[in-house]
Amino acid sequence: xxxxxxxxxxxxxxxxxxxxxxxxxxxxxxxxxxxxxxxxxxxxxxxxxxxxxxxxxxxxxxxxxxxxxxxxxxxxxxxxxxxxxxxxxxxxxxxxxxxxxxxxxxxxxxxxxxxxxxxxxxxxxxxxxxx
Amino acid sequence: xxxxxxxxxxxxxxxxxxxxxxxxxxxxxxxxxxxxxxxxxxxxxxxxxxxxxxxxxxxxxxxxxxxxxxxxxxxxxxxxxxxxxxxxxxxxxxxxxxxxxxxxxxxxxxxxxxxxxxxxxxxxxxxxxxx
Numbered sequence: 001x002x003x004x005x006x007x008x009x010x011x012x013x014x015x016x017x018x019x020x021x022x023x024x025x026x027x028x029x030x031x032x033x034x035x036x037x038x039x040x041x042x043x044x045x046x047x048x049x050x051x052x053x054x055x056x057x058x059x060x061x062x063x064x065x066x067x068x069x070x071x072x073x074x075x076x077x078x079x080x081x082x083x084x085x086x087x088x089x090x091x092x093x094x095x096x097x098x099x100x101x102x103x104x105x106x107x108x109x110x111x112x113x114x115x116x117x118x119x120x121x122x123x124x125x126x127x128x129x130x131x
Numbered sequence: 132x133x134x135x136x137x138x139x140x141x142x143x144x145x146x147x148x149x150x151x152x153x154x155x156x157x158x159x160x161x162x163x164x165x166x167x168x169x170x171x172x173x174x175x176x177x178x179x180x181x182x183x184x185x186x187x188x189x190x191x192x193x194x195x196x197x198x199x200x201x202x203x204x205x206x207x208x209x210x211x212x213x214x215x216x217x218x219x220x221x222x223x224x225x226x227x228x229x230x231x232x233x234x235x236x237x238x239x240x241x242x243x244x245x246x247x248x249x250x251x252x253x254x255x256x257x258x259x260x261x262x
Contacts, residue, residue, distance in 0.1 A: 004213075004214075005205055005207060005211050005212065005213045006211070006212045006213075007208075007210045007211050007212070008185070008210045008211075008212060009210045010210075024212055025183055025212050025213075025214050026181075026214065027180075027181035027182065027183045027214045027233060027234075028180055028181050028217075028235070030161065030233070032183060032185075032212065032233070049158075049159055050157075050158035050159050051158065052156055052158045052163060054139070054163075054231075074136055076136060077138075079138050079139045079140045079141075080136050080137070080138050080139075081136065081137045081138070081139060081155055081156050081163065082135075082136045082137075082156075083135075083156050083157065083158045086159075100185075102158060102161070102163065102233055103158075104159070
């Protein structure tokens with residue numbers, strides 16, 4: 001019986017890099033991931049999956065573009081939850097914080113498509129193991 | 132574009148009953164639910180799905196039985212995450228607290244099978260809307 005528990009505070013303290021999610025739990029074919037956040041992410045799209053965010057600490061904003069190219073930014077604070085619908089162009093940014101995400105295993109942090117160059121502080125990954 | 136954000140602290144303050152989950156977000160065919168917890172739940176099993184728990188506050192324990200009937204109890208505190216594997220008989224209990232769960236839409240709080248009678252303080256439900 002797998003009885004592994006992971007404390008989010010301890011897990012967040014175990015690594016420093018931003019926008020580089022660690023997998024804290026797997027359930028069915030989904031993963032629960034956590035990440036430190038700071039600075040601008042890239043515009044990207046997940047064509048086939050929604051993406052759930054919970055802000056664990058600090059600030060985390062999500063800019064989104066609708067089909068007409070109009071931008072909306074949702075400002076999230078600690079305890080806020082938000083779902084980016086599949087197919088929605090979005091770009092996270094943060095003044096500093098940490099988040100929890102729920103998404104299908106294999107989902108890339110930079111989506112199925114992204115815009116421009118991936119900055120050095122953004123890790124294009126399907127998630128790392130906690131160490 | 133659905134830009135509904137839900138704050139977990141506010142959502143928890145909007146209802147009092149225990150073991151009666153509210154749906155705070157939907158993503159793909161999954162739900163994010165929150166619940167107040169207090170007292171003994173019932174032994175039950177989800178045959179076809181794992182179940183993810185995050186303790187938001189207080190204490191939340193999960194007793195589990197293996198195939199030989201041996202019991203193990205995992206004691207969870209604020210910030211702890213835990214997955215009950217599918218097919219595992221389990222019984223939550225709590226000295227008082229609140230939790231967040233991820234599970235497929237339609238998952239019942241009392242599983243596909245449960246043992247004995249459902250006590251009055253346990254709501255057998257697939258989740259309620261936040262109001």
